Amino acid sequence: MVDVGRDRLRELLDAVLADGESRTLEDMAGDAFVSPFHFSRLLSRQTHEPPVAMRRRVLLERAAWQLRHGSSVADAAWAAGYDSVEGFSRAYSRAFGHPPSRPAARHWLPAPNGIHFHPPISLWVDSTEHTTNPLTEQMVRHDLDDTRALLEYAKGLTDAELRAVRLPGAVVLPWDGGEETIDDVLANLVWAKEIWLASIEGRDTPQRFPGSELLDRHDAVAASWLAMVRDLDARGAWNDRLIDALCDPPESFVMSSVVAHVLTYSAHRRQLVRHMLRAAGHTIGAGDPIMWLRRHRNEETTGDDLA
Incomplete structure (x- = not known):
């Protein structure tokens, strides 16, 4: 048998992805017989991804696959640490733009190195995967997270607060109607993605449902919207054109302009x-993407959500 020598990258990946709960950077480095600093530097240099972030991502990919194949949310959570x-x-x-109660369209998440979970217990390295420009991913995910946070907050408002006219005559886009109330604006936040996805996916114009279902509608559309944007980026298809038959007469749109819109x-x-919430006497954060990304990066680095 030919001795091909040590596969040091494989050893480092094994240390990152070894089974076990509550695995820290120190645990991973110990398995690789190096210091945490040296371990993090070696792996980040070879894979362009910090070890804690890689472990979190791959285990979330595995969890998404498990959930699609009948695992309970509790079991998937425990298995992911x-x-x-x-x-x-x-x-x-x-990560996926929707809660685990909804199946993921695809269990792979964007990766700077093409390294992904491959069922049942393996890794797959996609040699064609390019390093994604983080700007689009961050902007889309921040938009989805911030919209969901506002919808969650709105659940605690009274009907009178939601429907009080606070900006008389306000119109953002003429075809969307007036947006004078909190309820109006939140409804159009969700509706905009629903109607564009219907055009992209070739479906009929979706119905507008009551505002009480906005959070469920957002969770449903967020998954498809995020998957659509990731697919465009993965294929380099930003200059593709959509012929929107829902318009009368039909119109042509460049996909990059749709996402930017x-x-x-x-x-x-x-x-x-x-603005409306503050006018109603509520204290609400700024929704700053800098702070959102800082929290997100801190969780990736420290594993704050992990056991």
Whole structure:
């Protein structure tokens, strides 16, 4: 048998992805017989991803695959190293754009190195996967997270607060109607993604449902929207054109402009909601993507949501 020597990268990956609960950077480095600093530097240099972030991502990919094949959320959370379903649900929702109660369209997440979970217990290295520009991913995920946070907050408002006219005559886009109330603006935040996805996926114009279902509608559309944007980026298909038959007459749109359009008006509407909430006497954060990314990066580095 030919001696091919040590595969040091494989040894480092084994240390990152070894089974066991509550695995820290120190645990991983110990398995590789190096210091935590040296371990992190070696792996980051070879894979362009910190070890804690890689472990979290690959285990979330495995959890998504397990959930699609009948695992309970609690079992998937435990297997991924989380000590609570709540912590797992937060991490999963941030990664996939929807809670674990909904099946993921694809269990792979964007990776700077092409390294992914491959069922049942292996890794797969996609040599064609390019290093994603983080800007689009961050902007889309921040938009989805911030919209969900506002919808969650709105659940605690009274009907009178939601429907009080706070910006008389306000119109963001003429075809979306007036947006004078908190309820109006939140509804159009969700509706914008629903109607564009219907066009992209070739479906009929979706119905507008009552505002009480906005959070469920957001969770449903967020998964498809995030998957659509990731697919565009993975294929380099930003210059593809959509012939939108839902328009009368049909119109042609460059896909990059569609995503930019949605992000632009979503950001505007999220700040409109904040303005209205403050006018109603509520204290609400700024929704700053800098702070969102800082929290997200801190969790990736320290594993705050992990057991």
